[in-house]
Amino acid sequence: MWTELRAAWALRPLLRAMVWREVQARHAGTAGGLLWLYAQPLLTIAAYYLVFDVVFAMRLGEGAPARAVGTYLIVGMLPWQAFAEGLSRGMHSLVDAGHLLQKNALPPVLVVLRAVLGAAVVYAPLLLLLAVAYAPLHGFAWPMLALPLVLALQMAFVFVLAYLLAILAAALRDTLQVVAFLLSVGVFVSPILFPITLFPEGWRWVLWLNPMTSWVLAYQDILLQAQWPRATAWAGMLAWLAVAWLAWRPVWRRSRDELVDWL
Template sequence: MRTLSRELAALWRGRSLAWLLARRDLATRHAAAAGGIAWAYVQPLLVVAAYYLLFDVVFSMRVGDAGGRGKPAGQFLIVGALAWMAFSDALSRGMNSLLEAGSLLQKNALPAVLFPARAVLSSGIVYLPLFVVVACIYAATHGLPLAVAAVVPLLLMQLVLSFILGYLLAILAAALRDTVQIVTFFLSVGIFLSPVLFPLSMFPEAWRWVLWLNPMTPLVVGYQAILLDAQWPPLLCWVVPLAWIAGAAALVDLVLARCSEQLVDWL
């Protein structure tokens, strides 16, 4: 993975610039609004509040075990939905990052890797603090168990996975614009093919492998184990994301080795 290693080395050298670009990108998106960057947090917070109010307060619904012994539906949905929103937002922004920075890359000899990193970081600035706050609230209901510490490496794996996949999709989108429409469709239906809206145990066991093809399934299962059951995530929740990261990294290296010289021309 020599090509990807060089890209990551360039990103490390320009880490301060990537961080600056991420904060500026987030500020620019809300520059015309009186509320400024606070609006970036409003949408996910409203979704979280709506899930809790509708499913836990109004309907008092439960998911999982029969006989009313399952978990409160709103609390269950919040864990998976917030993780999915973070992944979907980071992936979408990462995929479009090179297309949006095309004119800048054509005029300046900047490493292309800076822009997917900027997109994923700007998304992380919004969603990571929200998820940490929600995790602390959930963990407090279990007496702050040791398992809550596992949230940090899971979030880091999700951030790395979003960056690698976002960079791969950004290159593919530069080569073929249809990539954006295809990935947007899969992101819209992907939430139904992961245990976000239902427990993994409710899905037919014979077809459960389909859910594990979704890169967010092991992470969502891990978050649910920690925040809903106060348990350490099972081994698959660590192995599968690492396999996704390794596989996506190998694809990025292969694609960059073949088309890095033509990338700016595609933009």
């Protein structure tokens, strides 16, 4: 992995230009321009708050990290959207850029990084803005300092997992369909739509099969309860990052000489 990242660092001016073109392509031909990239997640957040907290004034039960439903949903849904967007774009990156890699001797890592960083350009500022919005609720408590580290771990995990899936998708296109289905149902198997305390205790282990459970719990601890993320959240984040890396290594080695042929 360090070899791959060093190659990307050596070509960072090219990577920067590729990321910028990736972002520009997503709003090309629109009058709103860059604003449209942020409009959808911001409008989703506004809808949650308006419908659940203002119109219906719905409240969660005892043991929930927050009483207001909309306030609770936003903290989990925005990181999930960032995860799904970065993973989906990164997974498709090698297949979509097959013609480019066949004609140019570019490191494949550049293509994956372009897609993942393109999603991060949109969602990383929104997650930090979310912290600014929630921090006054707790008087800017010191656990807020953990948020950049949690966000950095999420970006690292998305990159490694997206790189792994991009290689698998190049070898077997069924990967795209399987992962798209898992992303569509994954939000229901996580503590995003409901507190983890409401899930039957004997089945809570199922939630930990979703890698984003650890990150969602960490965001909830920081933004909703103003406390340092629980030990299980840290352990889960590091464990999933390690699993993704260990799975990536043999797949990358196997694909080095055949990736372009697969594409």
